[in-house]
Amino acid sequence: MAAAARDPVTDRCPGALVLHEAADGGLARIRLPGGLIAGGTLVALAELAESFGPRGAVELTSRGNLQLRGVPAGRHLELADRVAELGLLPSATHERVRNIVAAPFAGLVGTASGGGAADSSLDGLVRALDLGLCADPDLAGLSGRFLFGLDDASGAVAALAPDAWAAPLAADRWWVGPGGVAVDGPAVVAELLAAARGFLRAAADATVGAAPAGHPIWRVRDLPDGGVALAAALRAGRPAVARPEPPPGPRPVGVWRRPDGGQAGAALVPLGRLSRAGAEMLAAAGQDVDPAQTSLRVTPWRSVVVPRLADPASFVPAARRAGLDPESQSLWARVTACAGRPGCASALADVRADAAHAVAAGRLTPAFAARPAPPGARAHWSGCARRCGRPAGSYVDIVAGPDGYLVHAAGAEPKESSRW
Ligand code: SF4
Incomplete structure (x- = not known):
């Protein structure tokens, strides 16, 4: 069943264990569910990339993951060990399917009453979804392209067209797709995992008897009917609920006041290439006494969010000095x-x-x-x-x-x- 969705011949999405051989060296992709990473971990990856020589680099991807570029041929095992030491490789079997994007400004914009409890709880949902995903052996068969999403009231994640995703409705009720059902908050993770299992079954059914040269079924939209039958099966008799379609929310850059009165910051990373100086600056900008503990959010738009700033007045000049762009009108956005x-x-x-x-x-x-x-x-x-x-x-x-x-x-x- 699983192999129908991840064809090892054609699905070559790299990970930390299986690298892509690019013209400038090995390329490793490190999944960051929800874009969440501790400041110290980001700095450690930047140091590792720097040790690869002039071709080494940390890059931000369009799903809020990280890539290490320019990995020398003799250092692949060392890279995997280091990534595991940093806690970024919790499952060797599932490392390439931990594709979870979450709204990076959840709980950080809007008003205290308008943001909603659902917005501020995405980190917990991300971790629960990641744990559930890694605990299911069958889900290791997803392709490296299958995308889970957890949205907030901004609709930012829906715009990335995930395969299985949830968006808040009201009062801890969530819409979950592709089935298009409404569930309570505690059921969101189970519903998303069920959607992924349903997709694997549908992909296997569609693959039986198909011509070998047919289009690989990596994502829901690759199913022969675009996922219509899958959605109906996932509803299992429950009523279809209209997907929330909120107006686009803000994607702030620079410094802004959070709904709870504190201040958050975000800086663009030009072309997604993050230097060691940039990583150190972001880690040091957080409120934590130990910069290594600073929680950062990598966005799908090549920026990094610091949810709680220690010294808001110094954020913009420090980001500029580190080669980041903290200007809200920047062309780099x-x-x-x-x-x-x-x-x-x-x-x-x-x-x-x-x-x-x-x-x-x-x-x-x-x-x-x-x-x-x-x-x-x-x-x-x-x-x-x-x-x-x-x-x-x-x-x-x-x-x-x-x-x-x-x-x-x-x-x-x-x-x-x-x-x-
Ligand atoms: S679009 Fe860019 S990265 Fe992709 S194959 Fe062409 S040159 Fe390479």
């Missing part, structure tokens, strides 16, 4: 890029350097682009037509070709990089 050269052998350009030059000049697009990007537009730079890491929704598509960049408007489903 709207620019993404694939690995490009030298990380990817398929790349026709160093898209990250070119994107950085454009942003430094106050642009989203190459200087030659005939039309400026519309106000508020996003842009994604790709080293080839594969467009790895492209964002959800509409964006300005900048693709390197043999004769330079092509620039046009595009839209796409969210997709974590699948090739490097």
